[in-house]
Amino acid sequence: MRAEIVAVGTELLLGQIADTNARWMSERLADAGIDVTNHQAVGDNLDRIVEALRLAAGRADVVLVSGGLGPTEDDITRDAIAAFAGQPLVFHEELETMLREKFRRWSTTGAMPKSNLRQAYVPQGARWIVPDRGTAPGLALRVDGTRMYAVPGVPDEMQEMIGGTIVPELRALAGGDVIVSRVLRCAGMGESAVAERLADLFASSINPTIAYLASMGEVKVRITAKASSRGDAEARADPVVAEVRARLGDVVFSADDETLEQAVLRLLNVRSRTLACAESLTGGGVGSRLTAVPGASASFVGSAVVYTAEAKGRVLGVPADVLAAGTVTEACALAMATGARDVYGADVALALTGAAGPEPHDGAAPGTIWVALADATGFTHARGFVSRGKRDRVRRWAEQAGLDLVRRHLEGVPLPRTSLPE
Amino acid sequence: MRAEIVAVGTELLLGQIADTNARWMSERLADAGIDVTNHQAVGDNLDRIVEALRLAAGRADVVLVSGGLGPTEDDITRDAIAAFAGQPLVFHEELETMLREKFRRWSTTGAMPKSNLRQAYVPQGARWIVPDRGTAPGLALRVDGTRMYAVPGVPDEMQEMIGGTIVPELRALAGGDVIVSRVLRCAGMGESAVAERLADLFASSINPTIAYLASMGEVKVRITAKASSRGDAEARADPVVAEVRARLGDVVFSADDETLEQAVLRLLNVRSRTLACAESLTGGGVGSRLTAVPGASASFVGSAVVYTAEAKGRVLGVPADVLAAGTVTEACALAMATGARDVYGADVALALTGAAGPEPHDGAAPGTIWVALADATGFTHARGFVSRGKRDRVRRWAEQAGLDLVRRHLEGVPLPRTSLPE
Numbered sequence: 001m002r003a004e005i006v007a008v009g010t011e012l013l014l015g016q017i018a019d020t021n022a023r024w025m026s027e028r029l030a031d032a033g034i035d036v037t038n039h040q041a042v043g044d045n046l047d048r049i050v051e052a053l054r055l056a057a058g059r060a061d062v063v064l065v066s067g068g069l070g071p072t073e074d075d076i077t078r079d080a081i082a083a084f085a086g087q088p089l090v091f092h093e094e095l096e097t098m099l100r101e102k103f104r105r106w107s108t109t110g111a112m113p114k115s116n117l118r119q120a121y122v123p124q125g126a127r128w129i130v131p132d133r134g135t136a137p138g139l140a141l142r143v144d145g146t147r148m149y150a151v152p153g154v155p156d157e158m159q160e161m162i163g164g165t166i167v168p169e170l171r172a173l174a175g176g177d178v179i180v181s182r183v184l185r186c187a188g189m190g191e192s193a194v195a196e197r198l199a200d201l202f203a204s205s206i207n208p209t210i211a212y213l214a215s216m217g218e219v220k221v222r223i224t225a226k227a228s229s230r231g232d233a234e235a236r237a238d239p240v241v242a243e244v245r246a247r248l249g250d251v252v253f254s255a256d257d258e259t260l261e262q263a264v265l266r267l268l269n270v271r272s273r274t275l276a277c278a279e280s281l282t283g284g285g286v287g288s289r290l291t292a293v294p295g296a297s298a299s300f301v302g303s304a305v306v307y308t309a310e311a312k313g314r315v316l317g318v319p320a321d322v323l324a325a326g327t328v329t330e331a332c333a334l335a336m337a338t339g340a341r342d343v344y345g346a347d348v349a350l351a352l353t354g355a356a357g358p359e360p361h362d363g364a365a366p367g368t369i370w371v372a373l374a375d376a377t378g379f380t381h382a383r384g385f386v387s388r389g390k391r392d393r394v395r396r397w398a399e400q401a402g403l404d405l406v407r408r409h410l411e412g413v414p415l416p417r418t419s420l421p422e
Numbered sequence: 423m424r425a426e427i428v429a430v431g432t433e434l435l436l437g438q439i440a441d442t443n444a445r446w447m448s449e450r451l452a453d454a455g456i457d458v459t460n461h462q463a464v465g466d467n468l469d470r471i472v473e474a475l476r477l478a479a480g481r482a483d484v485v486l487v488s489g490g491l492g493p494t495e496d497d498i499t500r501d502a503i504a505a506f507a508g509q510p511l512v513f514h515e516e517l518e519t520m521l522r523e524k525f526r527r528w529s530t531t532g533a534m535p536k537s538n539l540r541q542a543y544v545p546q547g548a549r550w551i552v553p554d555r556g557t558a559p560g561l562a563l564r565v566d567g568t569r570m571y572a573v574p575g576v577p578d579e580m581q582e583m584i585g586g587t588i589v590p591e592l593r594a595l596a597g598g599d600v601i602v603s604r605v606l607r608c609a610g611m612g613e614s615a616v617a618e619r620l621a622d623l624f625a626s627s628i629n630p631t632i633a634y635l636a637s638m639g640e641v642k643v644r645i646t647a648k649a650s651s652r653g654d655a656e657a658r659a660d661p662v663v664a665e666v667r668a669r670l671g672d673v674v675f676s677a678d679d680e681t682l683e684q685a686v687l688r689l690l691n692v693r694s695r696t697l698a699c700a701e702s703l704t705g706g707g708v709g710s711r712l713t714a715v716p717g718a719s720a721s722f723v724g725s726a727v728v729y730t731a732e733a734k735g736r737v738l739g740v741p742a743d744v745l746a747a748g749t750v751t752e753a754c755a756l757a758m759a760t761g762a763r764d765v766y767g768a769d770v771a772l773a774l775t776g777a778a779g780p781e782p783h784d785g786a787a788p789g790t791i792w793v794a795l796a797d798a799t800g801f802t803h804a805r806g807f808v809s810r811g812k813r814d815r816v817r818r819w820a821e822q823a824g825l826d827l828v829r830r831h832l833e834g835v836p837l838p839r840t841s842l843p844e
Contacts, residue, residue, distance in 0.1 A: 013458045015449025016635050018442045022463070027437025036435045037470065039463035041444070048459065213438050283713025284706025287727040291705025294780060294813060296729065302737065303727035305709040311724040311766055344733055358716060391716060
């Protein structure tokens with residue numbers, strides 16, 4: 001089964017937003033074993049949308065259209081689909097009732113703007129998908145053997161319909177094969193080193209398949225198996241997952257597609273420990289990532305962002321002689337960690353200091369990073385290393401290295417050592 | 423002049439990455455007055471790339487291709503362009519020399535992998551664009567009246583060539599008209615309110631044009647003028663910019679396309695003041711944004727992330743009776759601000775507390791936010807309001823409201839008041 005994605009919206013062509021919907025849909029379709037061969041984006045222009053639909057329908061079995069189902073006059077995907085299918089738009093009272101009911105619940109006046117009535121029209125012969133979060137119904141129809149679906153462009157509303165209705169329908173059509181996909185997430189090892197350890201598995205394994213995806217400070221290994229039942233697919237995937245885990249060892253921080261910060265919070269929770277941070281070069285990035293996870297307050301108590309040398313002394317009690325010897329040093333990172341532990345009264349503390357660049361900072365070359373750990377038993381550990389790249393990248397690497405240090409400490413696996421020259 | 427963008431890379435179709443290059447290029451082309459009518463994405467498949475090029479060349483004057491110029495075997499954009507143009511690939515010694523020189527400087531061994539020699543081939547009759555950051559040369563050629571450019575898919579390398587070479591070439595071709603674009607960025611007023619104040623200007627102004635773009639907690643107003651010289655274009659734009667500024671007043675925080683955090687740091691710098699924060703619901707997001715700006719340490723000293731009630735007491739000295747009465751309150755926000763000011767010894771302090779959701783927090787409904795300010799003179803101000811939306815959105819609104827409070831205080835313009843019901 002071949003699928004194509006058509007995004008509708010002049011804002012895409014003006015560069016006001018990126019087409020993140022196409023990425024999300026493609027990932028879900030790939031998980032379901034459906035090949036996506038092309039993406040297109042067109043503006044809010046009837047002829048160009050029809051041209052894009054014709055092109056897509058000519059080469060794909062399934063066409064997914066996102067955007068242009070809203071209530072305003074530049075929302076013309078309904079019209080374009082009707083024109084392409086050669087069908088009139090038909091008004092449905094049930095949809096009007098559904099829309100009015102939503103406004104009765106949501107709006108302060110309870111009244112529905114007249115323009116929303118546009119959303120009660122559906123091309124003749126098409127089904128609709130009832131929206132939960134938004135007001136725009138999705139559309140589903142067949143045109144000359146091609147299945148065509150239209151979903152709203154608002155990401156939440158799109159995801160609800162693609163994930164809840166469309167992918168399950170396509171999965172059922174795709175011959176009933178069940179796809180099981182497992183993602184192992186790794187920190188502290190580069191993509192080429194991960195690939196080298198798995199080279200023979202990668203070369204020999206067709207079902208399940210193995211794929212890599214590297215992003216800053218992290219490598220994902222995805223193992224995907226197909227079979228006629230979930231049990232059979234799992235039976236194919238599981239031994240390969242186990243083999244990959246065994247080969248990669250403690251660099252795997254999650255087998256459940258968790259982020260590193262989610263893994264850290266889970267481990268803190270399981271071990272009933274609290275965490276505090278002391279952040280210099282990351283400026284609050286570690287705290288921000290941890291607190292983006294709902295429920296973080298069960299184990300994350302806070303982070304002292306201490307951006308200047310003076311703040312490191314005042315807030316965390318880093319001694320003056322340590323500060324005088326340099327803030328991008330092992331001694332400063334350790335003093336920040338013990339300071340954060342004591343100021344917050346946390347069980348574990350993580351400190352991050354470094355020179356994010358583009359200029360050297362306090363005698364340290366851009367990219368130099370120290371991360372350090374201190375816990376309530378008096379245990380401490382520091383690691384210094386150099387990250388390549390620009391400011392954003394250096395800060396991100398520091399966050400990953402810091403969170404991974406906490407993760408390893410909580411799991412009781414070996415902590416990485418300093419790789420800086422003496 | 424009509425342009426089309428073709429992205430090449432199977433990773434796009436698998437949903438591993440979003441096509442952010444198309445967004446960036448589209449924005450630059452729009453700034454240059456060039457219409458982008460279509461985006462396409464295809465995988466690393468020769469026939470499909472050639473098909474995409476044929477389609478694009480058939481309907482656009484300029485085709486920009488990104489990706490597939492790397493050294494590995496799945497990088498086949500060079501081959502596809504040669505096949506489409508009906509030209510052989512020709513080896514260029516100058517390119518080999520350029521590549522070897524880069525490896526001599528960058529690599530520890532100084533040796534160039536053999537595969538990089540692929541990057542020394544150029545379709546006959548095409549020019550190349552010498553890369554600064556990467557190794558892949560860009561390509562430029564004409565095929566039957568269509569101008570075609572190929573650039574690497576790595577964002578840094580793509581931006582270097584599009585911004586440095588290709589857009590200036592296209593601008594010169596587009597009739598020599600100079601485009602002057604000014605962006606006014608606004609905080610504290612919604613898009614519809616901004617649009618209402620400018621409705622008649624928007625309707626009547628053709629050159630310059632006025633456009634809006636809203637993102638969370640911010641509205642951009644873009645004024646774009648075209649003329650045969652820069653001076654004439656500025657003479658057209660400037661009175662409209664002045665009129666828009668006058669109508670919007672103190673909601674405009676920057677006329678130089680600065681972010682809100684850049685504007686705050688600029689004002690702190692000009693006024694020789696330092697800033698500290700106390701963050702609860704934002705978890706370090708404000709500190710992270712401020713420190714993403716190089717040179718932030720000149721005026722930003724740090725941020726006490728105090729995620730639990732206990733941390734608010736221990737680190738910032740928020741009194742026990744205040745904490746007992748609730749942490750999402752005016753009193754708690756004010757005590758956090760004065761605490762951060764005193765702990766860090768800063769001239770100005772900003773505090774943020776709230777219920778990010780999805781659950782209520784400490785008696786406050788999800789979306790409830792308090793931001794507060796305290797300065798060294800003893801001045802304090804607090805503002806409470808409710809943000810709609812999910813956790814990420816609530817946190818972002820809190821950051822915007824907090825940074826805008828500091829901006830207004832430093833500019834000496836009125837501070838917004840609480841909009842919570844009594």
